Amino acid sequence: MSNSTSIGVKEGIDLKPKQGYLEETVPPYTPFMAMEEASRCLLCYNPLCSEGCPAGTNPGDFIRAIRFKNFKGAAEIIRSNNILGGVCARVCPYEKTCEEACARSGIDTPIHIGQLQRFVTDYEKTTGFKALDPPPATKEKVAMIGSGPASLSAAATLAMKGYKVTIFEEKEKAGGVLSYGIVPSRLPQYVVDEEIEHVTDLGVEIKHNTKVGRDITIDDLKNEGYEAFFIGAGMQVSATFDVPGSDLEGVTTALEYLAAARSSGGKSDIGTHVVVIGGGDVALDCATTARLLGAEQVTVLYRRTREEAPASRLELSHGESLGINFAYTFSPAEFQGENGKVKIVKANGTRSNSAMKLEADKVIFAIGQKPEDISKVVSDIGLDSKGFVVTDDKGKTSIPGVFVAGDVASGSAKTVVHSVQGGKIAAESIDEYLKKGGE
Amino acid sequence: MAKHADLSIDFLGFKCENPFFLSSSPVSSSYDMCARFLDAGGGGVFYKTLTTTIPEECSPRFDAQRKEATPFIAFKNMEQTSDKPYQENLDMMKQLKEDYPNKLIIGSIMGMDEDNWEQMARDVTATGVDMIELNFSCPQMTYEGMGSDVGANLELIDTYVKAARRGSHLPLIAKMTPNVEKMEPSAEAAIKAGANGLSTINTIKSITGLDFDSYTALPVINGKSSISGLSGKATKPIALRFIANMAQDMNLQGVPISGIGGIETWEDAAEFLMLGARNVQFTTSVMQYGYRIVEDMISGLSIYLAEKGFEKLEDFIGIALKNIIPADDLERDFKILPQINYDKCVGCARCYVSCMDGAHQAIDWDNEKRKPTIKEDVCVGCQLCLQVCPVYDCITPGKVLFKEEDQFGKGSLSEWKENASNKRDIIVGMYDWI
Numbered sequence: 001m002s003n004s005t006s007i008g009v010k011e012g013i014d015l016k017p018k019q020g021y022l023e024e025t026v027p028p029y030t031p032f033m034a035m036e037e038a039s040r041c042l043l044c045y046n047p048l049c050s051e052g053c054p055a056g057t058n059p060g061d062f063i064r065a066i067r068f069k070n071f072k073g074a075a076e077i078i079r080s081n082n083i084l085g086g087v088c089a090r091v092c093p094y095e096k097t098c099e100e101a102c103a104r105s106g107i108d109t110p111i112h113i114g115q116l117q118r119f120v121t122d123y124e125k126t127t128g129f130k131a132l133d134p135p136p137a138t139k140e141k142v143a144m145i146g147s148g149p150a151s152l153s154a155a156a157t158l159a160m161k162g163y164k165v166t167i168f169e170e171k172e173k174a175g176g177v178l179s180y181g182i183v184p185s186r187l188p189q190y191v192v193d194e195e196i197e198h199v200t201d202l203g204v205e206i207k208h209n210t211k212v213g214r215d216i217t218i219d220d221l222k223n224e225g226y227e228a229f230f231i232g233a234g235m236q237v238s239a240t241f242d243v244p245g246s247d248l249e250g251v252t253t254a255l256e257y258l259a260a261a262r263s264s265g266g267k268s269d270i271g272t273h274v275v276v277i278g279g280g281d282v283a284l285d286c287a288t289t290a291r292l293l294g295a296e297q298v299t300v301l302y303r304r305t306r307e308e309a310p311a312s313r314l315e316l317s318h319g320e321s322l323g324i325n326f327a328y329t330f331s332p333a334e335f336q337g338e339n340g341k342v343k344i345v346k347a348n349g350t351r352s353n354s355a356m357k358l359e360a361d362k363v364i365f366a367i368g369q370k371p372e373d374i375s376k377v378v379s380d381i382g383l384d385s386k387g388f389v390v391t392d393d394k395g396k397t398s399i400p401g402v403f404v405a406g407d408v409a410s411g412s413a414k415t416v417v418h419s420v421q422g423g424k425i426a427a428e429s430i431d432e433y434l435k436k437g438g439e
Numbered sequence: 440m441a442k443h444a445d446l447s448i449d450f451l452g453f454k455c456e457n458p459f460f461l462s463s464s465p466v467s468s469s470y471d472m473c474a475r476f477l478d479a480g481g482g483g484v485f486y487k488t489l490t491t492t493i494p495e496e497c498s499p500r501f502d503a504q505r506k507e508a509t510p511f512i513a514f515k516n517m518e519q520t521s522d523k524p525y526q527e528n529l530d531m532m533k534q535l536k537e538d539y540p541n542k543l544i545i546g547s548i549m550g551m552d553e554d555n556w557e558q559m560a561r562d563v564t565a566t567g568v569d570m571i572e573l574n575f576s577c578p579q580m581t582y583e584g585m586g587s588d589v590g591a592n593l594e595l596i597d598t599y600v601k602a603a604r605r606g607s608h609l610p611l612i613a614k615m616t617p618n619v620e621k622m623e624p625s626a627e628a629a630i631k632a633g634a635n636g637l638s639t640i641n642t643i644k645s646i647t648g649l650d651f652d653s654y655t656a657l658p659v660i661n662g663k664s665s666i667s668g669l670s671g672k673a674t675k676p677i678a679l680r681f682i683a684n685m686a687q688d689m690n691l692q693g694v695p696i697s698g699i700g701g702i703e704t705w706e707d708a709a710e711f712l713m714l715g716a717r718n719v720q721f722t723t724s725v726m727q728y729g730y731r732i733v734e735d736m737i738s739g740l741s742i743y744l745a746e747k748g749f750e751k752l753e754d755f756i757g758i759a760l761k762n763i764i765p766a767d768d769l770e771r772d773f774k775i776l777p778q779i780n781y782d783k784c785v786g787c788a789r790c791y792v793s794c795m796d797g798a799h800q801a802i803d804w805d806n807e808k809r810k811p812t813i814k815e816d817v818c819v820g821c822q823l824c825l826q827v828c829p830v831y832d833c834i835t836p837g838k839v840l841f842k843e844e845d846q847f848g849k850g851s852l853s854e855w856k857e858n859a860s861n862k863r864d865i866i867v868g869m870y871d872w873i
Contacts, residue, residue, distance in 0.1 A: 030830075030832065031831055032829070032830070033831070039509070043728060045729070064735065065735050065739075068705070068732060068735040068736075068739070069704040069706050069739065070705060070735040070738055070739035070742075072441065072739070072743075072746075073738035073739050073742060075441075076440060076742070080440055129746075130441060131441050132440065133440060133441055133442050
């Protein structure tokens with residue numbers, strides 16, 4: 001992990017992180033380092049790391065390929081299973097998946113599987129190697145709504161089966177949460193752009209600035225010959241809860257805050273004293289963004305303890321190394337303002353009678369997101385009480401020919417890697433549906 | 440999936456699916472073992488060598504040569520021929536061929552005398568296998584006149600090949616020993632006597648290490664030990680030179696060679712193929728990592744060949760032979776200076792230490808700035824620094840200088856110049872992590 005930040009406590013010491021907002025925190029492996037790390041791998045028989053991946057990647061196979069100097073074979077193993085291999089290498093919570101299962105932990109520390117995956121996907125780029133060789137697109141037309149991880153994964157799976165796939169994206173850039181959410185120091189935009197290129201290289205077309213349900217309807221698309229639809233709309237609305245003073249200027253949501261920073265290259269209104277409410281990776285992304293862009297004081301309020309926080313341990317430690325304050329078991333009670341702008345956050349202990357008062361000119365709700373109204377995209381589609389699309393375990397919705405995966409699907413685990421897997425499964429269902437002639 | 444080249448290739452008239460084989464050794468000791476390898480993708484097997492009498496074995500029987508924290512780089516083995524009854528082995532070979540008709544199944548035999556060689560060749564032929572390997576090269580046999588004793592004796596080679604030929608019409612492959620200065624005479628004798636192909640190298644006579652309490656070699660067998668065969672990655676350079684010598688030998692032109700010696704990766708295998716071997720065999724890497732290593736050999740080689748545009752593996756065989764030339768034919772009128780990328784240099788001074796103590800004192804070291812500098816006028820371009828640098832892509836081949844000779848010609852005073860009259864493009868080779 002990076003130690004490239006320096007937070008001093010004494011006067012005269014530079015208190016600003018040395019790392020830039022757009023600069024990737026973790027430096028890449030060189031081939032020497034990758035070989036060294038792969039040589040630590042015990043090459044277990046039926047390795048448990050390969051059972052730990054939600055997207056079904058086999059680290060046991062690709063690490064062995066690295067170990068036996070078959071870097072391109074390793075790229076093929078990764079990419080043919082996960083079109084977003086380079087993204088997942090950077091944002092996956094490995095410590096809870098493949099690395100947690102690593103047998104090397106019984107000797108010292110687990111193999112840095114994520115870093116090795118990143119090496120291989122970088123290597124693919126450096127050498128211009130094409131790990132996938134798609135068949136000609138001769139089958140039916142399929143429309144994907146939204147261009148986040150689930151859609152990209154489903155689109156790639158379908159393109160590899162010979163379908164003509166078009167992605168409709170309401171925003172200027174494709175990638176969804178990858179381009180508008182996650183902090184660039186964890187996931188630089190060039191990586192997202194390259195991964196999307198892997199998808200378009202397979203023949204998938206992306207129509208930007210086109211919102212299905214507003215600019216074009218499902219019926220229009222049916223008339224254009226699309227025979228199946230995939231909803232990968234993600235969660236477009238930040239959840240908030242009622243805190244007095246929420247309407248003050250300076251109180252915002254994670255999605256707005258991150259999108260503004262990311263799409264402006266870090267030139268948005270960051271705030272000087274920032275309070276983030278939440279304990280997940282999105283909250284951490286907000287706090288890291290604020291800190292890396294120069295906020296003097298960043299405090300994360302989380303209602304439970306560090307151990308209970310859903311954020312990745314790696315991100316928590318990184319946040320701590322950046323000098324972010326973490327106030328566990330605290331929840332906001334009131335926002336006080338001056339001239340309509342937020343100035344003070346009052347917070348109470350959730351498990352004690354403690355109370356505190358924080359100076360704040362920016363308050364960010366990062367307590368989760370929910371989907372926009374999907375019935376405006378596909379009328380009469382079955383939704384659960386929170387607005388997520390109801391689906392079976394194969395991505396089928398209540399409407400024939402309409403499939404769903406990713407964050408917008410009811411009951412899905414809201415991570416990139418789960419979305420990749422959901423997209424793959426839904427693509428298989430679409431294939432099955434179209435093979436049966438749309439039944 | 441990416442684009443993969445077809446790896447099929449002919450060997451003595453049999454179309455092999457790919458060039459990857461188990462060598463005749465502990466890893467090909469039974470039907471089940473061979474079948475597991477073939478199921479993992481292997482092109483065929485050289486079944487463990489048969490003798491009509493089961494040899495007695497010692498315990499322990501292996502030792503490994505290590506270097507720092509790497510997995511072992513060479514392996515000492517004292518095991519002899521098959522530990523199964525003769526007939527049982529013949530039955531298993533028969534079953535293998537029946538169950539895997541498209542894989543190349545080769546029986547391996549080692550006789551005690553002429554009659555024994557002939558009889559075994561006849562028995563193995565009757566199993567239906569495709570070919571027979573004649574083991575003239577095991578260095579740890581406990582019987583005189585067997586194993587590598589034969590491979591170094593031209594008369595015995597002649598007698599035993601002829602005996603085997605009387606017992607079989609199948610292609611015969613003589614497995615040669617590297618425990619000779621030159622392999623060509625033995626190989627020629629085998630071919631002259633009727634063998635059709637060669638496989639090499641078998642293991643190299645060795646002592647890997649000693650025990651510091653019992654004062655004997657490893658492995659310790661009740662306080663004693665013996666010299667026996669060394670295999671594994673560290674033997675590859677020796678194997679490659681034998682292969683190149685034989686492939687370039689005028690009297691052995693057109694004789695198919697199966698390459699053996701320290702093959703772990705597709706790159707190792709490709710090196711043997713480039714030097715003229717038509718397929719490769721391996722054992723030690725399987726003992727270390729299992730049959731699954733063949734998956735990466737197939738994947739790596741087929742991706743590489745596809746990217747290089749080879750339509751068939753045949754076109755790749757022996758492709759490097761024309762570039763292996765006698766040392767006195769090499770051009771010696773230029774030097775390639777190393778260059779240091781200071782953005783990558785970590786200031787360890789390993790290049791400085793090696794150049795000072797192991798080369799030509801051509802690197803200056805600034806201890807305060809922890810910075811090495813190449814002295815271009817002293818540097819001879821040996822590139823030891825590049826070999827020892829621990830940082831990827833830090834020291835690389837740089838400027839090329841040419842020897843500008845004065846009017847007195849070669850051997851007299853000369854100057855090194857970048858723009859000399861004899862300047863030309865120089866092919867710079869560097870391990871490039873393909």
